[in-house]
Amino acid sequence: MNRLIFGIDIIRGSVRSGTMRPHYALVRVADGVVVSEEKNVTQYRLIRYLRAERPEILAVDSIQEIASDNAALYAFLAEIPNDTKLVQVTGDCVHMESLPRVAARYNLTFDKQNPIEEAKASALLASFGAGYEVLAYEGVTDIIVSRCRSPGRGGWSQNRYVRKMHGAVRSHAREIEMKLVAANLEYTVLVRRAFGGESRVMFTVYAPRPEIQVSPSKGGDTQIRVNGRRREKLEFRQLTRKSKHLIVGIDPGTTIGVAALDLDGNLVYLASTRLFSAADLVAEIAGLGKPLVIASDKAEMPFGVEKIRRAFSAVAWSPKKDILVKEKYALASGYDFKNDHERDALSAAMYAYRTYKNKFDSILRRAPSGFDIDELRAQVVRGYSLEQTLAKLSGEEPASQTLPQLSEAEVEAEAVIFDERDEKITRQEETIRRMRTLVATLSRESEGKDKTISALHKRLNAEREGQHQRMLASVEIADRDSEIVSVKKQLRKEERRCKNLRTRLDRMKLYISLQAGEGCSALKILPLLAREAVRDLDEEMGLFAEDLLYVLQIDGWGKSVIRDIADAKVKAVILPRHVFTRAREQHLIEEFREIDLPILSGADLSPRVKGKIGVVDTAALDAALEAWTATQTVYRTQKQSEALDSMMKEYQVERVREVREQGIDPATILPEKYLRAAPGQKPKPVVKKSVPVPPVAPTPAPQSEPQVLASEPKPAEVPEAEPKGDVLSSVLTAYREQRKKEITGDE
Known part of the structure; x- marks a missing residue:
């Protein structure tokens, strides 16, 4: 079978650059032989070649050379034939290797500076089975059959033309459905009905695109689109799933140590555990790869290691004599092992690898290109010659079939069941x-x-x-x-x-x-007018009656702290001059006057402070207290006068309201001052009746103020020489007598 593979490598330009489109070197390989080489192939020409020749594989060393992002890659894969695989030979975008390193695995050399050589290497590696296939679509395909022209343009709005288009859509949909049924494919269909047939039919086929024998087309009245369902993200699938050959060193015992190397001497696995049984250990090693050699650090291989070797049919290796501890450290140097068990297993694997290293190098020099070097090494280690291995891998019969030369111990091990x-x-x-x-x-x-x-x-x-x-x-x-x-x-x-x-x-x-002291009085310093500060001062020095407090700050004062100071019965509170000004603005002085606690300004006292104690002149303090007492007397008198005036005004307003409620004009029987007591109220108009209204006896005024008619001049005010308390009691007595007479007269 002619197996055609395309290999490409970018020469100039870039898929990310808008100035120059990419140009590729194209190499065709058929059955492992280079057929042709071509330079300066654009992406459009490459797609035409792929559609015309339909190769099995398009090999590239990096998918970033054909698409700048995932959207562009999806678009490129939609353009190429469905049966052509896109293969990235350098890895799966997670575990990536350079192209020379992958080629060295198959003993293939090329010029890294020549794009033609790189394209040839990519194609040959894909033919050998190296690389990962790029999977962009799921195993679901959408087939959409729809009309190709609009029924509302160019006279096609007539019913006969619309019916013709929709009938054609239905006919093509039936043909596709018959193909799907004949291919025994599972599908679902979604139909949009229209006049004379169907305007759109969508098949969801649960099969990959290459298995569906339906081609996209466009022409006449209908169009057919066939699209694979995109995956959520790109996936990579290895072309050939071969297990990696390993050299495994095992240290048996209660704690089992395991070390695995590949055939290039690279450490693949190193661990130790007490939890593994023999079956668990076999499963763990099988998950790493295919053990080629099972090694031990003892001259006589322990039975536990031999049992694991027979489970894999691997080649047994053991040294001629037990490996010394000094040699074990030398063999395991450069590796991070956790305990002696890992060290012993690693030293056994390294010793076995060094035993076979010269043979591996010889195979690398003698082997032709195009063969898996690891497979050649494995067959040679098992006892076959290089010629026999090459003939076996190439599918040819060797000239002479000879059995591999095995040692006596290996023959006995193979013979015993x-x-x-x-x-x-x-x-x-x-x-x-x-x-x-x-x-x-x-x-x-x-x-x-x-x-x-x-x-x-x-x-x-x-x-x-x-x-x-x-x-x-x-x-x-x-x-x-x-x-x-x-x-x-x-x-x-x-x-x-x-x-x-x-x-x-x-x-x-x-x-x-x-x-x-003579002429001086002591002060107790209060830093802040707050309850906490007062409590601290009481605990530290005590707060007693007749103490003098010098308050430095009043920020955040409250009535509770003033009551605490008053309860302590201190003699006076002194404030600095600027603090006293702020206290006046914050109405702190009025609070002290309400509880009759002297508060003095330090402007006239000149206190002297040292630490938490100070002194003030006694004569100046006495003078300030006398002045405070005088002002406090005036303040109390003023407060009593204001209270009396408030009660008088309240009485006058109440009197006017009562007279108006009786339907009488207050101006006829009440003095003018009663009317002025309620400026916001207007007298109610008196309703005139046809019958004469008998004169109403004037209501007697309180004893403190003689009754005055509205036409009379304003009476004299209460003399100030009379005490305020007597005036208040007389007003209340007169008010009670007046109400009693009004009630009696009404009855």
């Missing part, structure tokens, strides 16, 4: 051999150890007695130490308390001494 009973006998014999060795060793050591044990018993008894004595002493010492630590903590606490009390006592003594 172990069943479950044989394995059990072998395991028991191994156990017996080890037990006999152990018994001999223990019998030689037993005599000497008996003497050592008796001597150690005597020494142990002596040590126990001494340890017991030291333990008793240490317990008593520990109890005493803990008690001492506790007492020291209490002592330090009491010392701090005594120090604070001493400081407080010194300040109180200083304050008392200042109080007793």
